[in-house]
């Protein structure tokens with residue numbers, strides 16, 4: 637059976653890649669490029685590829701009822717005025733899971749980068765012909781062990797993987813986004829506004845929904861007020877998106 641590695645470009649999947657390499661396994665790493673990851677993750681992917689390690693990059697094709705095809709998750713959210721949701725993770729399902737499922741040949745093993753410190757997240761595959769494997773757990777490697785595997789291979793540690801508008805992020809991440817990528821932060825803010833200005837939300841049929849429990853404008857309110865004051869971090873850039 638063929639071995640695939642679900643590669644997200646974060647610490648765990650990079651460590652798993654290196655471990656499978658060390659074990660002399662033959663496998664294909666697959667990464668879904670849906671355009672929503674932090675720019676640092678795409679940079680790291682290029683860095684990783686440049687080390688001579690192949691990764692197959694897949695692109696989603698998600699259809700809307702108007703028969704418009706999207707390969708970009710943020711653009712899809714903007715088109716539909718919706719946000720990723722913590723309760724039912726349609727974003728992962730439509731823009732990642734189904735893309736990988738359409739690509740792989742079954743029967744196969746799918747290797748997932750869940751480490752020994754988070755074994756409660758390991759699940760059997762619901763897909764016939766695909767068996768999930770968790771080598772990091774099998775070998776007792778936790779998050780720190782993952783980092784060691786990467787540094788022992790002489791590689792830089794990857795940034796945390798995930799989307800820049802992911803609702804699983806905390807305030808610190810959104811503040812960092814505002815600092816490092818003000819344009820993306822503004823897009824996230826506009827997405828939030830568009831979703832909460834939908835007729836369903838205006839009529840009270842839908843409750844207000846925010847990526848970080850409170851409006852993103854409030855997440856950075858205190859930080860923004862200090863901008864430009866003596867002693868403030870000069871890296872904190874002004875935002876020109878008009879919000």
Ligand code: SF4
Nearest residue numbers: 720727728798799802
């Ligand atoms: S990282 Fe967050 S926003 Fe992106 S696909 Fe996963 S759950 Fe959705």
